[in-house]
Amino acid sequence: MLRPSFASGTLIAVCLAVASCTTADPTVYSGLASAPQLRPNTQDQTGRTPYRYKGPVDWRSYSKIIVDPVSVYGGPDSQFVKIADTDKSLLAAYMQQQFVEKLGARFAIATAPGPGTLRLHLTLTGAKTTTPVLGPFTHIDVGGGVYNTVQSARGREGSMTGSVNYAVELYDASTSRLLLAYVTKQYPNALNIGASFSSLEASKIGIRKGAEALLAEIK
Known part of the structure; x- marks a missing residue:
């Protein structure tokens, strides 16, 4: 019979070796209206936002802002x-709810196009739940802790922890001119053990972080 410490280390090694530990970085989803404009984001070193577009714009x-109902992507x-x-x-x-709440701190939430009005369209393109038992276990096990510490330093996701992928498309509401677009993957800090105890909590944290990041960019 394996001693607990050895069994634990073996389990972590197996877990970290399989592709399901983390999800693939976002792609240029073919069904997005902004897909032809998206280009590789050379400023991103984490893979969190690998493709984006930004046109000339003065956010001031x-x-x-109009926030369209969030779409759930159904493409292959x-x-x-x-x-x-x-x-x-x-x-x-x-x-x-989160994007309306966060952006409402800077913009009046509108329902119809008009001067000085943005229109935001969000598309949920992917998600992964936190793996039950293994998610929290890899945060307290020694081997998993080392892996997650490295991931945290790299700005990457933790092992067996959930994430969310989505697309942002921001338009001038009056002209429908695309101002900003990107695809992104958001997730908690790899050392955030609290995010691992609920299957969807990591994805929700990712959504909150994403809303705050967009607000910071267009303030």
Whole structure:
């Protein structure tokens, strides 16, 4: 019989060797309206936001924003990993609520196009839940702790922890001119053990971080 420490280390080694530990970086999803404009993001070293587009824009000229209902991507190149449709809908609703709340700190939330108004369209393109038992275990095990410490320093996701992939498309509401677009993967810090105790908590943390990142960019 394996001693606990040896069994633990073996389990971690196996876990970290399989592809399901982390999800693939976002791609240029073919079904996005902005797909032709997206280009490799050479400023991103983490793989978190590998493709983006930004046109000439002065964010100070905008004071209102329309937030479209979040779409759930149904293309064959989606990146949902064993996510039930009910969980997709839950994450989409949570994304809608968080982006409205965060952006409402800077912009008046509008319902119709007009001067000085942005229109935001969000598309949930993928998600992965935290692996039950193994998610929290890899945060407290010695081997998993070392791996997650390295991942944290690199700005990458932790082992067996959930994440969320989505696309941002931001338009001038009056002209429908695309101002900003990107695809991104968001997730908690790899050392955030609290994010590993609920299957969807890591994805929700990723959504909150993503809303804060967008607000910081267009303030």
